[in-house]
Amino acid sequence: MSPDGSVGVPFWKRVLDVVCILLALPLLVPLMLLIALVVKFVSGGPVLFRQERIGYLGRSFVCLKFRTMAVGADTAIHQKYASGLMDSSQPMMKMDSHGDARLIPLGLLLRTSGLDELPQIFNVLHGQMSLVGPRPCLRYEYDRYLPWQRERFNTLPGLTGLWQVSGKNRTTFDEMIRLDIHYVRSKSLWLDLNIIFRTVPALIVQLLDTRRERKCALATREVVSDPLARKQQSTLFADDLSESLSNQLVKSSMEERK
Numbered sequence: 607m608s609p610d611g612s613v614g615v616p617f618w619k620r621v622l623d624v625v626c627i628l629l630a631l632p633l634l635v636p637l638m639l640l641i642a643l644v645v646k647f648v649s650g651g652p653v654l655f656r657q658e659r660i661g662y663l664g665r666s667f668v669c670l671k672f673r674t675m676a677v678g679a680d681t682a683i684h685q686k687y688a689s690g691l692m693d694s695s696q697p698m699m700k701m702d703s704h705g706d707a708r709l710i711p712l713g714l715l716l717r718t719s720g721l722d723e724l725p726q727i728f729n730v731l732h733g734q735m736s737l738v739g740p741r742p743c744l745r746y747e748y749d750r751y752l753p754w755q756r757e758r759f760n761t762l763p764g765l766t767g768l769w770q771v772s773g774k775n776r777t778t779f780d781e782m783i784r785l786d787i788h789y790v791r792s793k794s795l796w797l798d799l800n801i802i803f804r805t806v807p808a809l810i811v812q813l814l815d816t817r818r819e820r821k822c823a824l825a826t827r828e829v830v831s832d833p834l835a836r837k838q839q840s841t842l843f844a845d846d847l848s849e850s851l852s853n854q855l856v857k858s859s860m861e862e863r864k
């Protein structure tokens with residue numbers, strides 16, 4: 607059961623959301639127009655991506671994002687990947703960091719920087735989301751949640767949240783759930799302000815992490831796809847094995863002489 611007071615949307619939260627968006631509009635409007643033009647230029651199709659998400663108290667709503675994938679991209683790939691993360695203790699790195707052929711040009715940058723989620727300010731203004739809260743999940747993810755895990759839906763989902771500024775891609779699914787529930791039980795004006803101010807540094811860390819993971823993935827692919835590199839690796843392994851056996855033989859010989 608949830609502690610008393612953990613369910614609901616405080617009045618101060620709604621005020622904070624509206625005030626912050628209104629103050630940021632002079633920056634957000636030109637930035638969003640620029641992103642919309644870029645998406646339209648690099649990829650034919652709609653600028654916005656609409657998807658059913660599960661939010662407050664398990665209610666569904668249409669979540670808005672800038673489209674970062676090709677039109678008609680296969681969603682079964684992500685479902686399989688997400689299911690694997692939910693069943694494991696692996697860090698919740700996005701597929702993007704390993705390379706995703708479904709992404710449009712500049713799609714990776716938009717996703718890792720969080721800029722693709724800017725249209726969700728309309729979800730916030732509509733009262734379906736808040737600036738701060740647990741991320742809204744997909745229907746098939748919600749259906750797999752255990753009863754205790756669904757406490758994270760006792761507040762509005764957010765653009766950013768305690769999980770996002772506490773490691774995000776370095777945390778496991780279970781850690782994400784516990785951070786979300788901690789936020790639900792502890793939410794306050796000061797906590798929301800603290801999370802908002804920590805969001806930009808967290809996004810910078812996320813960009814660096816994704817860049818590092820991409821480099822590692824590309825290096826691995828080059829080794830696997832390059833016959834010469836594979837041969838060099840095999841030679842090095844054989845040399846190491848030969849040296850190890852030789853050392854063991856010498857050691858055995860010396861022991862016998864003793």
